[in-house]
Amino acid sequence: MSPSLLYQRIYDVVRHIPRGRVATYGQVAAYAGRCxxxxxxxxxxxxxxxxxxxxxxxxxxxRISFPENSRGAKEQKRLLEEEGIIFGPGGRxxxxxxxxxxx
DNA sequence: ATGTTGACCGACT
DNA sequence: GAGTCGGCCAACA
Numbered sequence: 001m002s003p004s005l006l007y008q009r010i011y012d013v014v015r016h017i018p019r020g021r022v023a024t025y026g027q028v029a030a031y032a033g034r035c036x037x038x039x040x041x042x043x044x045x046x047x048x049x050x051x052x053x054x055x056x057x058x059x060x061x062x063r064i065s066f067p068e069n070s071r072g073a074k075e076q077k078r079l080l081e082e083e084g085i086i087f088g089p090g091g092r093x094x095x096x097x098x099x100x101x102x103x
Numbered sequence: 104a105t106g107t108t109g110a111c112c113g114a115c116t
Numbered sequence: 117g118a119g120t121c122g123g124c125c126a127a128c129a
Contacts, residue, residue, distance in 0.1 A: 043110095106129090114123105115119105
């Protein structure tokens, strides 16, 4: 059996996040079902190709879950700004405004 | 099997 | 607001 099957559910959810919106790891995990936020994080970390909009997944604090200096962090921020998302002070994203409310 | 780590979360101080 | 702590559970050494 392939454990990547578990990841596929998560990726499917991420793929459903509309452009210009963001979702938290907990949210993704909840929609995927039978999944914890940590697993969502693992799924993103294991992601090598860009066939899913991984950059639209952030933590519950509305921040990018990468170290500041990380290359991935800069990339994620760039991609999000490209979609029209405005970062507040401290690199924060207003989840009330940009948060994905589901389908 | 055990111990550590992690793209997390919520409650608490 | 920031900092700490425990829980969570899969992946890894």
